[in-house]
Amino acid sequence: MKTLLKYTLALFLLASTLISCSSDDNNTTTDELANLTKFKEITNDTHTIELYSPIGSLEQGYNEISIRIKDNITDEYVTNAEVTWTPIMHMAMMNHSCPKSTVEKATPNGTLYEGYIVFQMAQNATEYWDLKVDYTLNGTAYSATSVIDVPASAKRRVNTFTGTDGAKYIVAYAEPHHPKVAINDIVLGVWKMQDMMNFPVVDGYTVKIDPRMPSMGNHSSPNNVDATQKANGGLYEGKLSLTMTGYWKINLQLLNAEATVLKGEAITDTVLESSIFFELEF
Structure with missing residues (x-):
């Protein structure tokens, strides 16, 4: 009977610890995403790249953008990647990029990477922006590219x-x-x-x-x-x-x-x- 009680108590303590850890992880994720809204996912064979901004979209002008990189198999978020990005406007006669910052970790142990991109012109019926994200993880290079929506801003920015x-x-x-x-x-x-x-x-x-x-x-x-x-x-x-x-x-x-x-x-x-x-x- 004592053995059974000890076994039951051990299971209870283990479950409490796991619940506590899970809760802490969720709180960390929640805190990281405070005031941010996901507006896009870019995928490749190995990862899903989530894009966030304070307004939940992009617009012509200056945009603060945060990203997270999720492993498609484990569903865990990468915390040790080196990330760069390249926005490209595809026009009828030419392609060009725009002002952009480097991509930095938001916090040392977090999952968010952040920076800014300045889209100097909006998309239209025939011309569009795409975003290429390059990243290195444990010595392996990865890349993912997708078209992104950049509508005109309501006011001049x-x-x-x-x-x-x-x-x-x-x-x-x-x-x-x-x-x-x-x-x-x-x-x-x-x-x-x-x-x-x-x-x-x-x-x-x-x-x-x-x-x-x-x-x-x-x-x-x-x-x-x-x-x-x-x-x-x-x-x-x-x-x-x-x-x-x-x-x-x-x-x-x-x-x-x-x-x-x-x-x-x-x-x-x-x-x-x-x-x-x-x-x-x-």
Whole structure:
């Protein structure tokens, strides 16, 4: 009888431990995916690559993207891969890529890998984007590719233009995700087209910002701070003052390291908008 009781107690403790471990694993996964929604799966013979974003989709402009790689046999998620990605726009007469970051682990022991991609143009009836994900796992190289949906953004979030220096630039809006009537932290990015496949970050420039409300006499707001980098290779950060809800046009000027204006116009009584701008409505 004592032996039976000991055996029963051992089974109970083992079951409790397994339940606890399973619960911890689920909590870890849940925490990793907080504020993220899966919008796509890309598969090959060995793995399923899950794509996540804060809005549960992609759009023209700057996109924060997270991925997880699941083993198709064990259903376990990979935690030790080296990952790169290559977005390609397939046009009628040519193909090109776009600005993108490296892919990094979100946390050292987690399953998420993250970065950003800036789609400077939207898909249309005949032209489309695909995404190739290359990864190395335990010395073995893998790859998977799939078409992805990149619809046009409802408001302007990205500008593509040629500067007065002859270079082609992309300036894209990243944050705030949820603007408020306040002085908001604004984050944006500046990239230069090196060739059709490479768009490196531009370092040491300044993006002047001038928010205006066209429906309210084109009035501006106080205490805006132009966007600059904190470190080479990074995004640009500034302060965006929004004094009321409604539609705002964030007029921009791009200045190089010598403070020469490469694109964009200062707003005056006769110049009501810049040729490069972002749009917000909240």
